[in-house]
Amino acid sequence: MSDFGKYTHAIMRAMPASLSTAALRSDNVSPVDPLGVQREFDHYVSVLRDRLGLQVVMLPADEELPDCVFVEDTAVVCGSTALITRPGAPSRRSETVAMKGALTELGLNIVEMNDELATMDGGDVLFTGKEFFVGLSKRTNQRGAEILANTFKDYAVSTIPVEEGLHLKSFCSMAGPNLIAIGSSDAAQKALKVIQQMSDCKYEKLTVPDDRAANCVYMNLPGKGDVLLHCTPEVFPESTKVFERLKSHMLIPVSNQEKMKVDGALTCLSVLLRI
């Protein structure tokens, strides 16, 4: 709705040292540079807090939970309701505890996904402001999607099969109130088609050459208007050029090179909400 992107708070979680060695990853090729990843993380935090003025709630790291920095997967917040997910990877299930505590403290209505048959990673949930799309992926199943639908009853919840990539948002995200950033791979384009078919709304699309670059963070902030955190030209030069065509947006390139090695995308690092 018109409130889309109007965030006041960001919940993040400090990075455990175990990330670089123990985090789940689908690609084992290159080692994560512990320093580099921390540098990226710090930059991200400073952009949110210092540059954009969001209240950043930083949860403490837990070395037992190497993936805990990717808070997005643990909760879906819409309006004043938060759905605490049941992450698809068993090793990550305990990550939700801290998140639940933080959201409760912030006064949100908490709904928990207790069904043992349900799994959901927040990275599979694309909220467009008008409706939800839930990627059915390795990490998110139908039951999880049903629970989300029961939690956010005002909205249509459509399921989108994710055939490649980790999450639905591994190749797409919202780049504006009515704008979907989408990668160019077949899988991404196919998913977009499904999204378009399932929706009564007509979304515009912003197609970027690199799937991973399609994950960006949109906000609509007072005094700043449309804000977009997106990939850096060093990593995705061509995709960056595409983002740069969004003249009305405040564009903030944020490097994510190291976290990408462990399937971390820009949206993964925070849960944004409005209080």
Next chain:
Amino acid sequence: MSVPAVMTTEAGSETDVKKEPEKVPEVEQQQEQETVPPQTEEQSSKPAESEAPPTAAAAADQPQEENQIAEPQSEPEASASPDPSSPPAASAQKKEKGISRFLPPWLKRQKSQSQEKPAESPTPHTEPIEEKSVKEEDEEEKKSGDQPDGGAAERTEEVEVKEEAQSRPQEEEQEKEEEEKEKEEEKSVGSADTQPAREEREGEPEVKESEEKKEEKKEQEQVIQPEESAALLPHKLSKKMKMVVCHVTLLDGSQFSCEVEKRAKGQYLFFEVCEHLNLVEKDYFALSFKDNAEQRCWLDPTKEIKRQIRNSQWQFAFSVKFYPPDPSQLTEDLTRYLLCLQLRQDIASGRLPCSFVTHALLGSYALQAELGDQDPDEHRLDYISDFQFAPNQTKELEEKVMELHKSHRGMTPAQADAQFLENAKKLSMYGVDLHHAKDSEGVDIMLGVCANGLLIYKDRLRINRFAWPKILKISYKRSNFYIKIRPGEAEQFESTVGFKLPNHRAAKRVWKVCVEHHTFFRLTSPEQPTKSKFLTLGSKFRYSGRTQAQARQASTLIDRPTPYFQRTSSKRISRSLDGAPMVNISDYSRAVDSAAGGDNGPALELNSDSKSKLRVQGENIYVRHSNLMLEDLDKTQEDVLKHQASISELKRSFMEAAPEPRPSQWDKRLTGSPATTLRLQAPGAPQISSSLPEADRRDASKSTEVKPEVNGQPEVVEVVEETVVIEEVVKAKPKSPTPEPESAAQDRSLSSDSESEDEAEYHAHTPSISVQLIKEEPEEELNQQAPPSEPEPITETEPAVPAPSAQTEEDEAPNGHSPIPEAPPTETEEEEPHIVNGGVSRVETEVICCSEPPVVKTEMVTISDTFAAQKTEISTKEVPIVHTETKTITYEAAQLDGNGDGEPGVLMTAQTITSESLCTTTTTHITKTLKGGLSETRIEKRIVITGDSDIDHDQALAQAIKEAKEQHPDMSVTRVVVHKETELAEEDD
């Protein structure tokens, strides 16, 4: 009241072009009634036995009836009808609901039939000819009646044939009425003795003719209890019409009672209600009632109430039928208020799910609208508990509502309503009409019909969506509901998606709702229901009200002071909702599951849906009209329409649509992928889908050919397909020899043709095989005396033949047995055949009924497996075996000796016109030939009706004949060949 006028208009519009406007509605109603056998069956556990008495009763009634008819029958047949004292004959006659009753009398005369029963000389018509087919039908009906899973309910196919064969119209009406009465009365009387009821019927003919007037008078008429039993009371001779009290629950929970004439149509009551409510923008609203299965049904305004509610109470609910996507565009606050009330009901009942926050917000607007500003003193916490804001209302919610209510201070009721609507309309389930269904895997899903299209839900998740522009065709068949999807950019072929509804009626209901929603929201004006000139089988139903575009237009013209209305205390509302079940999608579906579980069992596929034979019921197709408010997708509309032109394709796609399990595909769909899953590639990729069945059919034929009617198998699906060819011949000069003399032998050849034809029917317009013909020849005069052997037409017709047209080969024997294939499609214009009549300035007009030439009836029954021949063999075990039974019956006028030679003549012009309607394909061949200086115009129409045996084919045929006659009043029907093909598909498990 303003009603009568409206009624009249409706009748007119509804029936297209009618010469006798008053008659039409009645006929329609009767037809409708006639198609309500299910009731009867439902009630009688033994269908077989129950069938007989009613017929007999009807027959018994008939004579009387005829006597009562004020209008004398002009036809000889009518006069020949048996007198009351001869019940057997009557019953025999009655029994035939077959085509013969529609045939012109002369056609009914049996010339030389072995099957004839000479004994019945006085009333030979109909009986012999029909008997076989009728019996067949009866059998079929019985069979289907046996089927456990609500077969009875499934048979409600409504075929609205609005026109009657011209011959014996009066008698016919009577007959039908009798039948209807039968059915109604049977319930109570239960036996053949319907005499007591007879009295009521007195004077009905006149009454009918002035039905509109009647309604005017209604008020003065006696009041009768809602129960229909009153109908049987003998004492109403004095009163001509019966009144019934209807109870309508309004949106504020109050009751409105209204007296209507028993035969009143839905709109009468609806208008009464609207008047009571002072509602002008009424197009979004409608009346609904609960059927026997507690399902909500919409009251069709154009049909009699009684017919629709059947046994149910005369209890209705006034509701929103079409939820305006943008309520702010409504003109009147009153309309918005009513919409709010509806939505409050929807929300409180759980039908419109919303979040806690939304419940609270909407509740607060409702409070503001009804109570105005919150008064801290007056409004204590408990004032709120009179309202129901949510299915599960908590204290927390109530507190939130009050808190929000406080913030609306100063808002007028109208503003509060508007705000309510602005928020409600954003809800994803706003205006979505949900129907339980199963996909072809048997998974429970919900079909949601809304302004934008069709949504598919599994539990609460949207797993697919078909916007109206994506949908080419909507149809239902038996308990299956199909949509045909426009191919996507990357796809080459249209695909058809099938869903299984709990029963036939549910399938029809969702089909209807789709048709209505599509028309209302997407069209600028409603489609004319009866565009097609010829047969229309299945439901002709179309939405007949105003579309949203028209409603909006009308709204702008509203010129009256803002009506005052009182916003009711919602106490009543909450009370009325007490009984309403909380429904959320998943719960609901589960409930239904258990309720209807027996029906659908685990079997999802078309063929396995019941343990016993199923007859394929109505096949109804709703093709998107071209005057849509187009979206980009519609560009290719025309192309698509071309594609779908042929019935055969339709049929094929249907057959493929609910096919065998295809695990790989469906599995995917289970996961909710709309793109990959729900679709079956339809006609374009027949290798997979269609060839399988065919292969099996072949196998079947090898093994079981001898016994095509092995119905003993647990699961048999019968598809009845009917092909009708109507051939009309006009000769400028009667002398011209018409090679009509079709003998039995010829017929045989015809029918053998037909076998190959059957195949042709599955392809696009292959005009080749004429199976059933109605040939009209000018051999008879207008005069009632038929000059049986006189080839010369009485009228001296100047061969006003548009002569100098290209004279082509002679081989164009217009009357040849296979004229269709030969006819060169020279002019392909869509001109209607009557143009031809213009060309031939003088043609002898012959009224079929007037002359009574002998009829030759031949019948051929062929059993074949049609498809085996040409299809590639693919062995599959799970494919239905299809047996085909082919039956050809020929009625033809006696050939005049002089004519019989079949002199070829010179072909002057020939043209072929093909037109399609719902489930019929009509091919018209017009040939003009010069024979010995005389020009002869021969029109041959071939009509292929695809439908199931449920349809009153005879009715349809009769209409075809009538229409043909109307189009070519100066021609005569010389031959009617009915070719009936029945497929018996058995599942070999």
